[in-house]
Amino acid sequence: FEKMISGMYMGELVRLILVKMAKEGLLFGGRLTPDLLTTGHFETRFVSAIEKEKEGLQKAHEILSKLGLEPSHEDCLATLRICQIVSTRSASLCGATLAAVLRRIKDNKGVERLRSTVGVDGSVYKKHPHFARRLHKTVRKLLPDCEIRFIRSEDGSGKGAAMVTAVAYRLAAQHKARQKILEPLKLSHEQLLEVKERMRVEMEKGLGKETHAEATVKMLPTYVCSTPDGTEKGDFLALDLGGTNFRVLLVRVRNGMRRGVEMHNKIYSIPVEIMQGTGEELFDHIVHCISDFLEYMGMKGVSLPLGFTFSFPCQQNNLDEGILLKWTKGFKATGCEGEDVVGLLKEAIHRREEFDLDVVAVVNDTVGTMMTCGYEDPYCEVGLIVGTGSNACYMEEMRNVELVEGDEGRMCVNMEWGAFGDSGCLDDIRTEFDLAVDELSLNPGKQRFEKMISGMYLGEIVRNILMDFTKRGLLFRGRISERLKTRGIFETKFLSQIESDCLALLQVRSILQHLGLESTCDDSIIVKEVCTVVARRAAQLCGAGMAAVVDKIRENRGLDFLKITVGVDGTLYKLHPHFSTVMHETVKQLSPKCEVTFLQSEDGSGKGAALITAVACRIREAGQR
Template structure:
C-alpha cells in the first residue's frame, strides 16, 4: 500500500468549502502524479470522518462539523459533489468516487479483511460503527440482511443524558470549543480534549495551593500547552515521572517529586475515565449484537484504531478489562487496525466497484427478459396472425396456435340443475369431483372432491396404465362418496391439445406438461377412458363432455358472471379459450351463433416467430425438455418451466463468479430442483 500524508492548515480548517476541497483535490492530484497514475480514471474511496447522512454509498451530506473543523458552506451539502467539482475545476485528472465511508467503517472493513468475525469498528476517537439488522432500521427499505451503522456517538449526551457525570472541567472545555453544546461525549473521552482536561485540573489545583506551591505560570494558563501525547508520556511506568518533570519544567512551574506523582495521578484518572466511558458505550453495542443474534454468549471482533488507543501505555488494557467486566457473557477480540481506516475505504471501494461491474453485467443478462411496449405490441400482432391461420381451414394444419373447436356453444344461463361427476387431468395431480348444481331463486353449487397424485412412471408409461390409474382414482372416490351404484353424467377436463368432432369426443393431438404416455396421441381420450372403465367392471358412467381446463375455467366464471367469454390458465401450463363467431371457424359447419375455441397457444412460436425474444435460457430449457422444439411459448411463461429458467440463470451467473462465490453446487445442477413455488415465496 502506497500512501502520503498531507497537512491541512488551520486557515483551511476554518475557511471556505472551496478552499478545503480545492486543497483535497490538489493533494490527490499531487499523489497521482507521483505514482504516475494521473492518466487513469481509478475508482476512489473517500474516508470522511464527520457525521453524514447517506442515501447511497457514493453520496454523503454533511450533518455537522466536529473535531475543530468549521468550514463554511459544507453543512447540508453532498461532499462527493463538492470534491468532484474541485477535481473537475483542475481538469488535469479524472477520479470516480465510488464510496464515502466514516473512519470507523474503514477501520471495521480493514480489520474484517483479517478477521471475518469483525462487526464493530471504533476510533478513539471517538466514534463507533457496527453491523445492524436491516429489520431494525426504519430509515432504510428492506428487512433482510445487515448494514453497517455509523453511530456518531460523539454527540451522546447532547440531549442532557450525561449531565450527572459531567464535571466542571468538561463544561469549561465545552464553553471554550468552537461548537458549544455539541459532541459532549467526544469532549469527555477523546484524545483531542484529554490534554486540555488535565491542564484545567492542574490550574485549579495550583490555584488552591495543592500543586507547585501555588505557582501559576503564563504557560500553564495557555490553552493547548498540555497535549494528549504528554498524558501518554507521563503515564509510562518507568520513565513517566521523568517525562512529567520535563514537561512541567517547560511550563515553568518548578515541580517537586510529589508534584510529579500528583500530576501523574491526575493523568491516570482522566485517561482511565475515558477508557471506562468508551467501554460502557461499546458495551451497549455488544449487548445489542448479542440480542440481535439471540445467543447466550457473544463471540465477536472489534476493529479499533486511534492514537490514544495505540500510543497510550495503559489505555488498551484498561478498556479491555472494563468491557469484560461490563459484558461478562461475551468473548471479544480487539484487533488493531495496522493500516488505518484508509485501507478499509479502499476495500469498500473495491467491493463497490466489483459489485457495480457485476450489477451492470447482471442487468445486461436480465435485460432480454424486460420486454418493451413495442416488443409486446409486436407479440400481440404475431398472435393475431397465428389466430387467423388457426381459424382458416387451409392453414390450420400448419398453424402453431391450433384454435381447436370445443363444440361448447353457449355459457351457463342459471337453469342448470342436477348431480354431476367431474374429472380434472392437467398436471401431476388428478382431481375427481362430485358437483351438485341447484337452480332457482337461490342458485347453489356444492362440490366434493379428492386429489390423487399421478406418479411420474404413470405419466410417462403406457396409455393403458395411465387410464387404469385414472379409473382406479374414480373408483376410490365413488367408494368414498358411497355412490358406486349411481350412473352419473361425467364431464372430463382434459388439459391437453385435442381435436374435437363433438362435445364428447376428443382426439389427443400431442402431450404437453411432462406427460409422455404411449398409445394416446391420435386416439380419442373419451374412448380410452370408457375402455378403462370396462376393464375395471365396477361401475358405469355416462361421459357427456370433454373440455379443456381453459374452457372449464370460462364456464365456471360465466356461471357467476354472465359476461365472461374468455378463459385463461396461467399455472403449470399456459393456455386460453374464448367464444368465437361461428362464421370465422372454417373447420366447423354453420355460420350462426358462437362456439368456444381452445387456442392451445402454448405452441405459439414453434414456427420460429418468437425466436427474436427467446433467450439463451429459454433455449436451454427447451433443449432439455421431453418435447424439444414444441410448446415454446408455454416454456417461456408457464409455471412448469419458470423455476427451471431461473435455475439456468443462477448457474450462468455463478459460473461467471457473480453468485455463491463462483461455486456451483451439485444440487443446483439437478434439473427441476428450483421449483416455481420458490419464486412465489421469494417474491412475497
C-alpha cells in the same frame, strides 16, 4: 460523548483531577501554580508520554516541573495512575459503542459469526501507547461471537476522498453494464404490437384447414359451443386428472332463486407404479376412486352425467371423445397414446360392473376456467391460465373453425398458445437467457412462448441472468456459489416474495440466504431489479397474446367496440404482486377498442368440468324436446 473520549479533552480531564486533588492536599503538598490552573496547559500528548512503559515516571517529573510544580516520587506515580484511569475509560467507552455498531451489522447480516474489519485513524489511537490495545480488548470482550480486525488508515481525508470517487465511478460503470445486459428484456410498445400481430397470424394458421398441420398454435376445437346461461341445474360428477393427484367431485348446480354451485370433493393419489404401468391399471384405479367417492357421498348406484378434465395433449373429435396424443408430467401408462380416453374410462367402468356413468365431456382446464367465470359473468368468452404453464381459449365463430363442419354459431377453441414462437417467429426478442433455459429444459425448442411467460421458467431465467452478472463481477462480488449453479432453486414463489412491495431489503436478503447466496444490500437491490424486469416482460408478452385474442373476437363480430370478460386462473397471475396489473395495462394499450374485464376463476378444472357437462345436458335436453 466526544468530551469523554477524544484527544481534545483527555489532557484537560487529567488537569482538572490534579487541581482538585491538590486543593484537597492530596498532591504536591497542596501547592497550585498558575500554569496548572490554566485551561489547556496539560496536553493530551502529555498523557501518552506519561503512560509510556519505561520513561513514563521520568516524563511525569519533567512535565509537572514545567508546570512550576516540585513533584515527589509519589506525586509522579499518582499522576501516572490518573492518566491511566482517564485514558482507559476513554478506550472502554469507545470500544463499547463500537461493539454496539458491530452488533448491529451482525444482526443486519443475520450471521452466526461476524467477521469484519474496522479502519481506524486519529492521533490518540495511533500515538497513545496502550489505547489501541485496550480498545481491542473491550470490543472482543463484548463480542465474543465476532472476529474483528483493526487496520490503520493512511490519509483518510485525501486518499479516502479519491477512493470514494473511484467507488462511485465503479458503481456507475457496473450499473451501466447491468442495464446493457437487461436491455433486450425490456420490450417497447412497437415490439409488443409486433408480438400481437404475429400471434394473430399464427392463430389464422391454426384455424385454417390447409395450414393447420404445420401451425404451431394449434387452435384445437373443443366442441364446447355455449357458455352457461344460468338455467342449468342438476347433480354432476367431475373428474380432474392433471398430475400425481386425482380429484373426484360432486357438483350440485341450482337455478332460479337458489341459483349457485355447491361442491364436494375428495383427492386421491396416483402411485408411480400405476402412472407408469398399463392403461388398464390406471383407469381401473380411477374407477376404484370414483366408487370410493360415491360410497363416501352415499350415492352408490346413481347414474350421473360426468365431465372429465384431462390435462394432457388431446385431439378432440367430439365433446365426449378425446384422443391422447402423448403423455406428459411423468405419466407413461402403456396402451393409452392414440386412444380415446373416454372409451378407456367407460371400459374400466364396465369391468367393475358396479355403476354406470354417462361421460358427457372431456375438458381442457383452460376451457373449464372460462366456463366457471362464464357462470358468474355472461360476458366471459375467454379463458386464460398463467401458472406453472400457460394457455388460453376463446369462443370463435364456427365459420372460422375450418377443422369442423358447419358454419352456424360458435365453438370454444383451445389455442395451446404455449407453442407460439416454435416456428422461430419470436427469435428476434428471445435473449441468450431464454435460449439457455430452453436448451436445458425437458423439451428443447418446444413451448417457447410458455418458457418466456409461465411460472415454471421465470425463476430459471432470473438465475441465468444472475449467473451472467456474477461472472462479469457485477454481483455477489464475482463469486459464483454452488447453489447459484443449481437449476431450479429460484422457485416462482420466491419471485413473488422478492417483488412484494411491503418487503424490506432485509427480507430479500434472507430469501437469498435461504437459497445459500451470501448477499450485500446492494446485491439484494440488483436481484430485485432482475426479478422485476423478467416478470414485467412475462406479463407484457401475455398481454400482447391476449390483445390478439380480444381484437380477433371484436373483428369477427364486426364491432367498433367490444366489451368482454376473461376468466383467469394460475398461481403466477393470482400470487405475483404486479403480474396482473402489468398484463391488464398491456391489453389496454394494445387493444384500445376493447374493454376487457379480468375475473379470477375458482377451480376451473373441477367446477368448470361440471358446468361444461351441465351446459351440454341442457342443450341435449332442449334438442330432445
